[in-house]
Amino acid sequence: MFEALGDKLTGVFDNLTGRGALSEKDVSAALREIRVALLEADVALPVVKDFIAKIKDEAVGDKVIKSIKPGQQVVKIVHDGLVEMLGGSLSDDGKEASAISSQLQLAGRPPVAILMAGLQGSGKTTTSGKIAKFLKDRHKKKVLLASLDTRRPAAMEQLGILAEQTGNGFLPIVAGESAVDIAARAMDQGAKGGYDVVFLDTAGRTTIDEELMAEVAEIAAIAKPVETLLVADSLTGQDAVETAKRFHAQLPLTGLVLTRIDGDGRGGAALSMRAVTGLPIKFLGTGEKLDAIEAFDAERLAGRILG
Ligand code: GDP
Numbered sequence: 001m002f003e004a005l006g007d008k009l010t011g012v013f014d015n016l017t018g019r020g021a022l023s024e025k026d027v028s029a030a031l032r033e034i035r036v037a038l039l040e041a042d043v044a045l046p047v048v049k050d051f052i053a054k055i056k057d058e059a060v061g062d063k064v065i066k067s068i069k070p071g072q073q074v075v076k077i078v079h080d081g082l083v084e085m086l087g088g089s090l091s092d093d094g095k096e097a098s099a100i101s102s103q104l105q106l107a108g109r110p111p112v113a114i115l116m117a118g119l120q121g122s123g124k125t126t127t128s129g130k131i132a133k134f135l136k137d138r139h140k141k142k143v144l145l146a147s148l149d150t151r152r153p154a155a156m157e158q159l160g161i162l163a164e165q166t167g168n169g170f171l172p173i174v175a176g177e178s179a180v181d182i183a184a185r186a187m188d189q190g191a192k193g194g195y196d197v198v199f200l201d202t203a204g205r206t207t208i209d210e211e212l213m214a215e216v217a218e219i220a221a222i223a224k225p226v227e228t229l230l231v232a233d234s235l236t237g238q239d240a241v242e243t244a245k246r247f248h249a250q251l252p253l254t255g256l257v258l259t260r261i262d263g264d265g266r267g268g269a270a271l272s273m274r275a276v277t278g279l280p281i282k283f284l285g286t287g288e289k290l291d292a293i294e295a296f297d298a299e300r301l302a303g304r305i306l307g
Pocket of ligand 1: 118119120121122123124125126127204258259260261262263284285286287288292
């Protein structure tokens with residue numbers, strides 16, 4: 001995960017900590033290398049500029065250069081800057097916050113709805129299954145999965161299979177129903193069946209088209225979701241960031257899920273998402289298996305990148 005960036009930054013840091021005294025010139029040179037490493041990792045340019053400017057403010061100055069271990073100080077400043085860029089440190093109860101359930105706001109009269117949105121192939125259906133499995137296994141929640149993808153019968157069936165595999169409820173498919181009708185039926189069935197959580201897996205789309213956006217807005221008005229999550233493929237880099245921006249402009253999202261982190265050697269999407277969209281990354285998809293999901297933790301991710 002993010003190996004290329006990790007290797008580059010480790011190289012810069014080894015250089016800094018390997019010598020005793022540092023001059024402003026040394027620090028500036030290191031910052032230039034960090035800038036290039038971030039750009040090569042496909043981090044959005046404004047995010048990189050902002051990051052470097054902040055780091056520079058702190059790192060280039062007498063306080064750091066005249067300190068006993070200037071190299072280590074710079075490393076710490078970069079680390080803290082990365083954590084901030086990723087969304088900040090966890091609250092005091094860091095352990096609890098790293099649990100999957102604590103990423104979700106599930107308060108409300110049950111059943112509460114979680115609306116899942118994203119481009120086709122982003123991993124939306126798999127992620128619905130993963131989160132549902134976790135809520136059932138760890139938190140004994142009664143979960144109903146409903147597919148609203150009326151245009152793709154295979155997607156509906158896939159969610160049905162996931163429901164069966166994870167032991168969760170699945171809203172039966174009724175041919176000819178509209179997505180809005182299915183959402184209403186899902187919420188009704190959720191209430192009648194004593195469910196805690198209803199997942200509404202919206203239609204995957206290949207582009208962000210107006211018609212599907214209007215549909216999803218109507219679904220949100222009916223289900224009043226406690227969470228509206230956008231699932232995006234981290235391998236698509238800045239396209240994923242652009243997708244998140246465009247979805248959020250039309251549908252108020254509460255958070256992001258980045259999938260295929262397991263195959264992402266660069267990390268540009270993860271590193272840019274928070275700063276560009278202002279939205280929290282809530283989960284990382286780390287593989288195809290149903291337990292391959294992690295609660296997002298900025299501190300832990302920064303630690304992984306910096307080695
Ligand atoms: P959807 O069209 O957005 O619903 O996408 P799917 O849930 O069908 O996922 C598309 C493919 O990506 C499937 O083969 C999944 O197994 C795979 N996938 C989903 N999430 C991840 C992930 O985090 N890592 C990896 N390696 N594969 C994933």
